[in-house]
Amino acid sequence: MGNYDEDTAFLGQKGPFFVILFFLLNAIYISTGFHGLYIVFVGASPSHHCRVADGNLTEEWMKASIPNETLGGKLQPSQCWRYSLQTLRNLSALGYSPLDVNLTDVTLEKCVDGWSYSTQIYHSTIVSEWDLVCDSEWRVPFATSTLYMGYLLGSLVSGQLSDRFGRKKVLFASLAAEALVILAQSFSDSWLLFCVLYFFVGTFQISLYITAFVLGSEVLSKSLRVLFTTLGAFLHYCIGYMVLPWIAFAVRDWRTLLRVLSGLTVVYIPLWWLIPESPRWLLSQGRVLESEAIVREAAKKNKVIAPAVIFSESEVKEAASQKSKYSALDVLRTSDIRKTTFLCLLLWMAINIGYFGLSLNTTNLSGDPFLNCFLSAVTEVPAYIVSTFLLKSCPRRPVLSAFLVIGGGFLLLVQLIPESLHTLALALEMAGKFGFTMSFTVVYIYTAELYPTVLRNLGIGMCSSAARIGSITAPYIIFLGTFNKYLPYILMGSLTIASSITNMFLPETFEKVLPETLEQMQKCKSFIRRDKHTLEEGKGTVIMKEGNCDTLQKIHE
Incomplete structure (x- = not known):
């Protein structure tokens, strides 16, 4: 198996097999959209005040018992x-x-008899059911953080599981497990049990996301693979994100909402028979016949004739026997890679704090919380489209810094808006979300280009872990709004502006051929530049600059 893409080139690029599989895999991402942010409504805090149930007080005194x-x-x-x-x-x-008494002289006491909650917007949330207010208010951001703690675990183990058991099995096991845990979560009888189950929701959800991403990258044709890993997955996530507030609007009870979201997963059951295992993974396991059977089925659906022998078994065994000699320590071996890694970690944390902070904050904004959540989701659609097209023609470093300035700058402006102009404040927050979403898209591509091929997975894996730390932190930054409503905007905006400056210390990767190995990167302190003046059809001349890298090297586009 010298090159899988070359061996399967006879399948074409956009046959029925690839197109159908493209939409089936993208459909899975819809579930991640409405499963990933339901805490926005499940953990919403309705208007409330101390319960006053005292038969010895007149109606007049009961109404006056709550201070302003x-x-x-x-x-x-x-x-x-x-x-x-x-x-x-x-x-x-x-x-x-x-009216006869100066009530400000009366002693205050805590809500020893509990609280009364408004049911105007929500019939029931975990806040109203378990009194997660006042001294227990910290429990809500903690519950939210457990989801992202699960993300951290899932991102660490999902790759190992899918490498061992296969992409398809881990994909559907994660989907089923997530649905069952959400269903179990709807029967939680305590805040602690809710948090424990929410941790596993996060574990299975990120495993689902990553495994579907890997499966699509390995099975789809080259042209659809690019579309899937950029616009496809992100936009279908947005569809689920946009559907969530409408489901929550129709179902105002948190337990019922979770059961509905869990039940919707049944629509994915038929996909087990429609989505194949990754032929690449099967080849890596030496299961040549199974891999060829899938490729031949693809050829049949695409109406092309497959060759008698698709993969050479000797080549497969040789490829399967190769083991990577690199570890996470290699990401920190040289000063150049250490600097790149450190700056990327900061970028990923800052972007995730801003993105998830704004996503979680929609119910705290003025106006209808369901509409605010929907608008937050809609904002992401043009952001993904614009950033994807800009990536094709613009340098990464200034584009990412510009998006970060947009995201952070608009958040810093929110504090200057008068309370009466809440629509303008909402518009600024949505503009900030637009900037963070575009940054989210660019940083994935940029980071992949910054690392040499042999360290790319390790580098992105470390950055993904840093992103989880950022998302775990985000609920607590939003929680600071209970003390000062502008404090979260100031912190997120300042952190983002600072990260935009930090980003300028990273090397540019646009229109540059990147090193394949760590050794190449050690020899060349700057990236390899593609000489546009010597490009020929299908080939180009690479000028290796700096150090001892001044020779010309031919590459295939």
Whole structure:
């Protein structure tokens, strides 16, 4: 198996087999859209105040028992304090009315009898069911973080599992396990159990995402592979993201919402018989006949004739026996790669903090929370399209820095908007989300181009782990908004602007042929530049600059 793409070139690029498989794999990403952010509604905090259930108080005194406080620039009933009921009873027994008393002199007490929650928007959430407010308010961002902790574990183990058991088995096992855990989560009788199950939701969800990504990259033709790994997966994720608020709008009870989202997974059952195993993975396991059977089936659907022998078994055994000699330590071996890795880790953390922070913050914005979530999802569609087209013709470094400045700059402007202009504030936040989404797209491609081929998977894996740390942090940054509504915007905006400056210290990769090995990168302190003036049809001349790399090397495009 010298080259899989060359061996299967007879299949063509856009036959029925590839087109159908392209849409089937993309359909799986719809589920990741509405499973990934349901905490926005499940963990929403309805309006609430201390419960006052005292038969010895008149209606007038009960209404006056909750003090007013300024929250987010607005005067509203206190959510965590009430006037001492014993004091109010004594005043009422003496014949006083609330108008006769200076209530600010009355002692305050906590909500010892629990809380009363508004059901105007949500009939039930984990906040209203388990009283995750006031002193327990920290439990909501912690619950959200457990999903991203699961992401961290899943991103570490999913690759090993799919390498051992196969892409298809791990893909559908992750899909089924995620649905079952979400269903079990809907029966949680405590906040702690909810968090434990949410951790496994994250583990299986990221495993599903990564495995589908790998399967598509290995099975699809070259042209559709590029479309799948850029626009395809991202846009179908957006479809699920856009569907989520409409389901939540129709189902206002958190337990029912989770059961509906879990139940929707049954539509994917037929895909088991429609999506094949990766022929590349089968070849790596020495299962040549099974791999050829899938390729021949693809040839039949594409109406082309397959050769008598597609893969040479001796070549397969040789390829399967090769083991990588590189480890995570090699990503830190030289000063150049250490610098690249360190800067990439910072970029991935900053982008994920901003992206997930804004995604989780939609229910805290003024206006309808369902519409805000929908608009946040819609904003991503043009962002993915624009960034994908810009990547084809623009340098990576200035484009990424520009997107980061857009994302962070608009967030810093939010604090300058008067409270009355909440529509403008919403528009600025959506513009910030637009910048973060474009940055998200670019940083994936840019990072892959920064590392030599032999370290690419290791480098992206480390950056993905850093991204998980950023997403774990995001709920707590949003939680700071309970103390000052502008604090999350200031932190996310400042961090993003700083990362845009950091990004300028990375090398440019646009229209440059990248080193294949670590040794090449050690010899050449700068990337290999493609000389446009000597490009011929199908071939180009590469000028290796700096150090001892001043020789010409022919490459195939």
